[in-house]
Amino acid sequence: MASLVAILDLKGKPLIQRSYRDDVPPSYIERFLPLILEFEEEETQVTPCFTHQGINYLHIRHSNLYLLALSKGNSNAVEIILFLQRLCSVLVEYFKELEEESIRDNFVIIYELLDEVMDFGYPQTTESKILQEYITQESHKLDITAPPAVTNAVSWRSDGIRYRKNEVFLDVIESVNLLVNANGNVIRSEILGAVKMKCYLSGMPELRLGLNDKVMFESTGRASRGKAIEMEDVKFHQCVRLSRFENDRTISFIPPDGEFELMSYRLSTPVKPLIWVEANVESHRNSRIEYMVKVKAQFKRRSNANNVEIYVPVPDDADTPKFRAATGTAQYVPDKSAFVWKIKQLGGSREFLMRAQFGLPSVRNTEETERRAPISVKFEIPYFTVSGIQVRYLKIVEKSGYQALPWVRYITQHGDDYSLRTVVERGNTPGGGPI
Numbered sequence: 001m002a003s004l005v006a007i008l009d010l011k012g013k014p015l016i017q018r019s020y021r022d023d024v025p026p027s028y029i030e031r032f033l034p035l036i037l038e039f040e041e042e043e044t045q046v047t048p049c050f051t052h053q054g055i056n057y058l059h060i061r062h063s064n065l066y067l068l069a070l071s072k073g074n075s076n077a078v079e080i081i082l083f084l085q086r087l088c089s090v091l092v093e094y095f096k097e098l099e100e101e102s103i104r105d106n107f108v109i110i111y112e113l114l115d116e117v118m119d120f121g122y123p124q125t126t127e128s129k130i131l132q133e134y135i136t137q138e139s140h141k142l143d144i145t146a147p148p149a150v151t152n153a154v155s156w157r158s159d160g161i162r163y164r165k166n167e168v169f170l171d172v173i174e175s176v177n178l179l180v181n182a183n184g185n186v187i188r189s190e191i192l193g194a195v196k197m198k199c200y201l202s203g204m205p206e207l208r209l210g211l212n213d214k215v216m217f218e219s220t221g222r223a224s225r226g227k228a229i230e231m232e233d234v235k236f237h238q239c240v241r242l243s244r245f246e247n248d249r250t251i252s253f254i255p256p257d258g259e260f261e262l263m264s265y266r267l268s269t270p271v272k273p274l275i276w277v278e279a280n281v282e283s284h285r286n287s288r289i290e291y292m293v294k295v296k297a298q299f300k301r302r303s304n305a306n307n308v309e310i311y312v313p314v315p316d317d318a319d320t321p322k323f324r325a326a327t328g329t330a331q332y333v334p335d336k337s338a339f340v341w342k343i344k345q346l347g348g349s350r351e352f353l354m355r356a357q358f359g360l361p362s363v364r365n366t367e368e369t370e371r372r373a374p375i376s377v378k379f380e381i382p383y384f385t386v387s388g389i390q391v392r393y394l395k396i397v398e399k400s401g402y403q404a405l406p407w408v409r410y411i412t413q414h415g416d417d418y419s420l421r422t423v424v425e426r427g428n429t430p431g432g433g434p435i
Contacts, residue, residue, distance in 0.1 A: 177415035325354035
């Protein structure tokens with residue numbers, strides 16, 4: 001239960017605010033940013049929720065904005081944080097780019113949305129497609145009667161939807177985060193997965209999704225056979241019938257119209273680096289620094305990694321770059337103190353080499369070299385999942401009996417942090433490297 005919701009700029013100035021209860025004065029909004037800065041000065045971790053003088057501050061950050069909720073007493077913090085995330089998603093659906101300017105330009109619509117998504121501090125409808133039925137950017141007048149979707153048992157889907165061509169697109173997207181130390185050992189890895197769908201189906205269809213037998217869910221109580229994939233932190237869209245899933249692990253649902261995320265999951269199993277990179281560095285004091293970078297694709301030959309970008313750190317004062325690459329292109333990125341090696345397509349099990357040279361206008365000491373940032377990698381591998389998850393079937397049942405075309409796609413890509421600390425001085429051999 002939230003007493004007040006506000007959207008603030010990075011200076012802590014409220015761009016828009018809505019009070020739902022009278023127990024928290026709006027003046028408490030102004031105390032939010034000073035408290036955040038105070039935590040940072042004390043080198044205290046800033047958590048999504050904290051309490052000060054009896055007031056609970058719950059917040060998330062999106063781009064250059066803070067979404068803030070204030071409450072008093074014993075509130076459900078997780079519920080409010082999830083509400084702020086859903087509110088953020090709704091605003092992005094409406095305005096595409098959620099930033100300070102879009103808030104100022106659309107404050108009337110945002111106030112209408114704030115009135116609909118929460119009632120007396122309790123979260124209500126946060127399904128953007130339903131909200132768009134009666135809060136539009138063209139007209140700000142609300143219908144006297146609520147749209148049918150709001151009062152239906154299936155609140156996330158309207159009646160009477162019709163398409164000339166019925167289609168379903170399903171994407172299984174897995175993002176890989178990992179950290180490799182200087183010895184070539186993976187010290188942290190995880191897979192963050194999501195099943196995203198685009199449904200263009202007439203009527204009120206029921207979909208049933210079946211995953212391969214390797215997939216197991218956390219706390220199933222069933223014995224593991226072979227190399228099972230144990231999913232953790234599984235989250236489903238509200239359309240999924242959880243009771244049926246609990247009984248027989250069938251993912252059964254009536255989908256929203258259009259695009260939505262059906263489920264997300266996490267795998268904490270050890271991950272072998274899909275793309276291995278190491279760099280040998282030779283410094284010539286008061287002169288130049290030279291790099292020899294190797295990249296190897298550690299996945300099967302039949303797969304390809306697209307749009308590979310390898311960021312190799314260089315000294316802040318490096319200049320006069322020179323590159324020679326066996327494939328792709330390289331360029332200096334001064335604002336990131338790195339150079340980037342771009343390879344449009346990297347085939348499985350392929351290995352390539354590139355060399356770079358930079359001038360050093362100033363003296364650098366050994367300590368600075370040791371503090372060098374890790375190599376970071378970006379990539380996308382289509383038709384491939386690192387976990388091995390597969391869709392066995394996707395059945396579409398609708399009372400009119402029409403035929404629908406399901407399309408399934410698999411993508412593995414880099415996560416927010418795919419890093420390798422495999423930058424070493426020439427003459428040192430990085431332990432554990434596969435090259």
